[in-house]
Amino acid sequence: MSRLLLFGPALVCLLAACGDDDGDDESQAAALDPVTEITIVAQDIDFDIEEFKAPTAASLTITVVNEDENVPHNIAFYTDDSADEAIDGASTELEDGPIVQELVFTVPAPGEYYYHCDAHPVLMRGTLIVE
Template sequence: MKARASALGVVLALAVLLVACGSDDKADTLSTVTVTQNTAPAPTPQLQRQPDPTQELDGTASKPLDRVISIGISETKFAPNRWAVAVDEPITIRVTNNDSQQHNLRIAGLDGEYETMDDAVTDQPLLPGQSGELTFAPQVPGNYTFRCDFHPANMGGRIEVSAAAP
């Protein structure tokens, strides 16, 4: 008699569990979270508005020779000061100071601002008779302005970067 009672107790306990499970059925419907994968490509960096060149530009654009641009400085002017290059071609810019005072060359870069991290600039001021080089590897077509930091009001130029080979 005692054993039967405990068996009955087990049955009751099971019944309670089944009822409990049944009442859980509504909660079993899981909420669905839809994740939409962003498949859009990363935005292409944009060339920001550039400063106006402060030196009158050459009538025609010069082209690099074996990916080298050679710019001379005389009488506080860059020459040539207008260049045409192709995008994605790293260009070496060789600057030779034939003047009697120091100069440099700084490209404003994508952000169109001088003295920022994306500038391309000669490492040091070029003393009279010195030459310096910098590398310019534009990823975005467009016109890039450069200047001399020591004579920003009257030494400048432009590098015109085309999508295809110039």
């Protein structure tokens, strides 16, 4: 019985610390609601948003914030992850940071589209889901 009294509170604290109730589920769900405006931050050779949704035929405004000093980044959208076919007018210039760029284009037909940084396509990439 004395072991239970000694280790019981420690076990309760341990289990509470292992819980995952930091609200991430809500922020992920909000990020997957269709948007017509979004800000994507490029920092440490990574995009902070790797997937988002937009309604078809909408005008989409993307603000790209490159926080990496003297590191070139852009965002470019393609029909798939092979990056063989670019979406017309859906890319920013490759620029050294820090810099803020804005991209406005008409969302294509429903489907999944791929975006990446042309300088770091393996590390900085994501998916645009058009509904």
